[in-house]
Amino acid sequence: MRVFYEEGSSLKLEVCNVLDKISKKQNLILKTSGTTGTPKSIAKDLEKAIKEKRGGSEEDVWVLTYDPKRWAGVSTITHAIKFNSKLYVPKSLSFVDIIDCAHKNRVTHISTTPSIFRNMLLIDKDKKLSKTPLKQITFGGECATQSVLNLAKNNFPEARVTHIYASTEMGDICAVSDGLEGIPKGKLEKEKFKINDKDELIIEGFNTQDMWKLKNDRYYFLGREQEIINIGGIKVSPIVVEETALKCGVEFAKSYSIKNPILGNLVGLDYVGDIEKEVLKSKLKDSLSKYEMPSKINKLDSIELTKAGKIKRK
Amino acid sequence: MSKKDLLNTAYEKMEEVSEGVIDKTKLTPDTVILDSGLDSLGYAQVMLALEDYTDKSLMEDDINWGDIRTIDQLVSLFL
Numbered sequence: 001m002r003v004f005y006e007e008g009s010s011l012k013l014e015v016c017n018v019l020d021k022i023s024k025k026q027n028l029i030l031k032t033s034g035t036t037g038t039p040k041s042i043a044k045d046l047e048k049a050i051k052e053k054r055g056g057s058e059e060d061v062w063v064l065t066y067d068p069k070r071w072a073g074v075s076t077i078t079h080a081i082k083f084n085s086k087l088y089v090p091k092s093l094s095f096v097d098i099i100d101c102a103h104k105n106r107v108t109h110i111s112t113t114p115s116i117f118r119n120m121l122l123i124d125k126d127k128k129l130s131k132t133p134l135k136q137i138t139f140g141g142e143c144a145t146q147s148v149l150n151l152a153k154n155n156f157p158e159a160r161v162t163h164i165y166a167s168t169e170m171g172d173i174c175a176v177s178d179g180l181e182g183i184p185k186g187k188l189e190k191e192k193f194k195i196n197d198k199d200e201l202i203i204e205g206f207n208t209q210d211m212w213k214l215k216n217d218r219y220y221f222l223g224r225e226q227e228i229i230n231i232g233g234i235k236v237s238p239i240v241v242e243e244t245a246l247k248c249g250v251e252f253a254k255s256y257s258i259k260n261p262i263l264g265n266l267v268g269l270d271y272v273g274d275i276e277k278e279v280l281k282s283k284l285k286d287s288l289s290k291y292e293m294p295s296k297i298n299k300l301d302s303i304e305l306t307k308a309g310k311i312k313r314k
Numbered sequence: 315m316s317k318k319d320l321l322n323t324a325y326e327k328m329e330e331v332s333e334g335v336i337d338k339t340k341l342t343p344d345t346v347i348l349d350s351g352l353d354s355l356g357y358a359q360v361m362l363a364l365e366d367y368t369d370k371s372l373m374e375d376d377i378n379w380g381d382i383r384t385i386d387q388l389v390s391l392f393l
Contacts, residue, residue: 232354261372261379262358295359296366 006091014068018077022046032168049078056083063102064089065112071168076111095120103128113141114148116309118252139163142310143221146181147246182218227313232263234291248283249275254303254311269294320389327363331356343386368392
């Protein structure tokens with residue numbers, strides 16, 4: 001077992017707990033994030049999780065970017081265990097500590113959310129992360145849109161960029177490494193997948209409450225049902241608004257619903273970046289429909305993430 | 315803040331969200347909002363601008379929105 005801890009790592013206890021369960025062949029109890037309902041506890045069979053891991057080698061050097069109490073963190077640990085890869089555990093899950101750990105230990109593999117990745121690049125003024133010899137970048141936890149896939153490829157031209165669709169309940173569902181947003185139709189056309197008439201993805205009878213849209217032989221993630229912004233009956237995906245803002249030059253964006261007595265909701269947008277509000281507004285107008293257009297735009301220094309490293313949408 | 319300030323905020327926002335279809339200098343307190351050329355999305359955005367200006371939210375259920383027709387009636391909700 002090749003797990004290394006940065007001095008004083010606050011994650012050591014939890015990582016050791018996962019390793020202990022693996023060595024004793026015990027199940028690990030994990031909490032779901034609660035995005036599809038009330039958070040619940042789920043027993044994960046770690047032996048099975050390890051068996052299902054594909055693609056890795058002893059040469060790989062990983063850094064942990066996820067909370068080891070959640071599936072994403074456990075998934076990174078089990079992957080490293082299966083292939084006897086090196087796994088470095090940072091001092092904490094702050095962006096600075098992850099970057100320092102990755103840089104110092106010449107990490108080659110990273111599994112993270114698009115939001116954590118964007119934020120790490122934003123604060124990486126010394127370009128430590130960009131100097132890390134990454135060969136594999138795996139995005140999970142939230143939608144990996146084309147702009148984040150491009151950002152990863154532009155900063156790490158040698159790296160393979162993969163985005164995975166997974167959940168605590170179902171584990172890893174599918175992985176895509178062709179550099180394009182969305183999932184090729186064939187990957188979701190097997191018997192166990194079904195998109196119902198509300199555009200929700202059903203996997204083996206389990207409603208993920210994730211909404212997908214089929215376009216040109218690929219499925220595109222629209223967001224979770226409860227995250228879609230309903231403006232007088234017109235449904236707007238916050239992901240589409242955020243992606244458009246990113247294409248307009250902002251560095252990080254969060255779109256959300258603003259309650260309104262006339263239409264029920266309006267679109268709001270918070271962003272981080274150098275672009276001025278009025279310039280952004282004018283650029284957004286060229287790409288968004290009038291209902292998608294944010295009624296309120298705020299320029300911020302940072303946007304808070306959840307403990308799982310995702311945009312806080314509630 | 316005065317009623318005049320609120321009226322001016324409403325006029326300016328109406329001109330802005332209508333993208334020039336509405337001329338703010340032609341608006342009066344008695345202008346009927348939805349007859350001015352503003353659609354429901356524009357109306358909602360004017361209301362949001364007034365909420366931001368006054369820092370007051372109008373989600374109260376006891377407002378009968380059908381009775382709020384003119385700009386004067388709308389801004390009076392924020393006083």
